[in-house]
Amino acid sequence: KRSSAQGAQGRNKVTKRKLDLGMEVLISAVVGDLVSRFISFLAQNYGTQTCVEEDRRRLELILLRMHMVVEEAEGRQITNRGMFLHLKTLIDGVHLGYYMLDRLKFQSLGEESVEDDEVSNWSQSLAVSTFSAAKRLRLAVAASIMKNAPVAFGTGSTTNLKRVLESLEAKTADMREFVVLLGSCPRLPRQPYCVHLYMDKCMFGRHVEKEQLINFLLCDDSHHDCTHISILPIIGPHRIGKKTLVQHACKDERVCNHFSHMFFFKGDDLRNGVFAFNNQAASGKYLFVVDFIFDVDEAAWTNFQSYLQKLPGAGIKIVVTGRAEQVANLGTAQPIRLKSLSQEEYWYYFKALAFGSMDPDDHPKLASLGMQLAALLQGSFLGANILGELLRANPSTEFWRGVLSSIRVLVREHMSSFGTHPEDLLGRNFPVNFGSAALVGGPAQGYLVYDLREAGPAQSELPKLTSQELLTGRDIPVEDKFEVLVWRSRIPPYCDYVVTYEKQKNHVAVRKRQRKS
Template sequence: MEVVLSAAAGDLVSRFFSFLIGRYSEAPCSEEKHAERLQQLLLRAQMVVEEADGRYITNSGMLLQLKMVARAMYHGYHALDTFKCNQLIREGTKEVMSSGSFASYLATPLKRSRANAGVSNHQVDNNCDLQDALLNLETVVSNITEFVILLGGCEPMFRRPYDTYLYVDNCMFGRWTEKQQVINFLLQHNPRASPSVLPIIGGYLVGKKTLVAHVCNDEKVRSYFSSILHFNGDNFHMVETERCTGRALVVVKLVSEVNDEDWKSFYWAVTSISTESKVIIISRMESLTRYGTVKPIHLSRLPDEEYSYLFKALAFGSAHSEDHPKLTLLAGEFIKLLDGSFVAAYSLTNGLRTNLSLQFWLSMLKRYKNVTKNNLSMFGEHPSDRFKKRCAVDFTNFLPFPRCSTTPYASSN
């Protein structure tokens, strides 16, 4: 009996080790298959998202599903890029990491005053699991049939060829749902025979004015209103009603509290233009939502996956990031330094996109790292924090590159 048990135990142990060996030997192959499958699903998801961006969607359920598809798509792209970058590091360690300056930029951490802000040591952030992203996207895509059918019945937007050619610069990354919500608000009849008011609330430089600018540039919106007026807290009470006829879209940017009597006077002036006029409030102050007649739209900074997608789309332009694996790896280092800043992303990528050589990108990364280091040393703050406070930022190290000026940072949003 003991001999039988011993033989059985030995067989089980042997099978267990065989299972472990087989599992880990097949893991790379499995990862490759997951990456290939994820790439295929991402193409399908991207087609749906881009098609939806060119349609007027009035169904709130469809807008919610569009947001889910977009999030799964960004998550998938982030996971795929992370996998490819880690694969580049693992497989090309001798060639890539021991080759002079390229390795030094990835190996030297930058001390910063916040957690998780340094440049990694030969590693790419691997919080995003390839298999989880694949499962998430498969679930979303498998339930997308009805959405695509309904999308075909939505009215297409008019786009000039120029807009199509510059699609990357004109699309709203991560703001499709909000853009559609604003357009739907503007094109609906006012239910109370008085101007409807939509507050758009969000932090500094999260894209509030950009969102409204894209909406105001929509052909259907422009043809619906006879005039589009822009005011701020200093002059919003100076609406010249006699110079306006027909429906008016009034956009008012408020950076401080407003007196209720001043608001009543402003609202009466807008009403006297037309009861079908609309008002959009742009502000960082939650208290101003009290003037809204509809549910406010709140904007926050983009999630990391969406910001990563935005930066790479802007940096590579019409080129494919797959053709530049080392630059994709460097893009991750830029993203860590920029701390989610829209302005910094657009300013830097304007230069990066013009020259897709490794040496140029390394030079730009070195300069921006020095800018960040100098500001941390001089002010004890990251440049993005100083932008938000509208404080001076030292850009001395960027002076040799005229494309990367500090001028855009003076604007507020």
């Protein structure tokens, strides 16, 4: 019995030792696996981070090269159409690269998570409500646009950086021939330094189109057509910069020295016969600029051309501007089509207006808020100048966040109710419901905004109340209806924009008026 008991104890000890040894091996294996995974995780993160930093440095060097070539090209007189197209791609690439760098700098601030939560909660609240099928469709479109409106920060930034880098490297690889051809182009007269110092005092984003227009005006093609009349159409949406482009080209020293006479008309002037300005016209070269606000009156246009045939000038150039595609049929040359700025190019412009002399790198939170705000404006030049001046005067994170929230609510309400952006409604002269949420620090008062227009010469006195004062809630008139000076342009043609504000007394009546419009 003793021997059997001792044998059992021995076997138990051996078994226990085996179990302890097995547990030690298992624990060692598990710990080793965890340690190896942790090391691999750290190595992978460090490798990814290092790769992103290297790609960022490569992108900065590429942008430096491209920026030098673009700046040199903008100081040369280019006449080759292919070189214009190449310059356009280089300019787009520069804006894309700087936009990508700003995304990498400001993406870690977490501003986007707040917006994503707001959009998610708003979408959920819409899902449980009962609306008509058409309204649900508008709300779905609005939710989609509002979710995509802010800058798309996130995990795809590394992949996007790779794509942008590859695209710009391909552009720089084809840049050598362009640089060689650029050396044969004559230099342009240098512009004053103040033109480049202040963004709101120069025309932005239209250098290629401006040089194309100037080349058309300076080209002597009278021998190609016995009528010696050349016509260039410029087509684009409302308030896209057609008249600004023409005015800058006409004020160029080369154009001023080339033409003996310059005349500017509107479509109604042709209909009323105002173009018969001088029965004893002098000889020389003539330039006519005709702005068609609406459709072209064919009979008035034919009468205008017949009158030009009688002029003794050695060459006549006509530039016609308009929104309708009908304007393109009037031209003898390929039309210049103006489009809205891309998101990358618009951010470059908006950043310069909103920060002024401040460095955005020193204010990363403001830059993050500014990128989201610029995405909501949908390329509006008027909106960029109004809000840019307002933000530049109030460099506060709380103020910028309040402006972003107000504009976001304004866009959201109109997208949900009408399925379109407030800027589009104003462009079509439809009223916009400028609710109390759109005021930063102002009273709880809603407005109906409509009739955005350029103040003509007949308007002797401009409104004293500015949009900056109204948006911040200062000096609001007691009248129920009043006019506001929205913005005064500092570049030719120096337009003053005025809009009508009407206080909302009856919200039901306001909504009925909007739906009717």
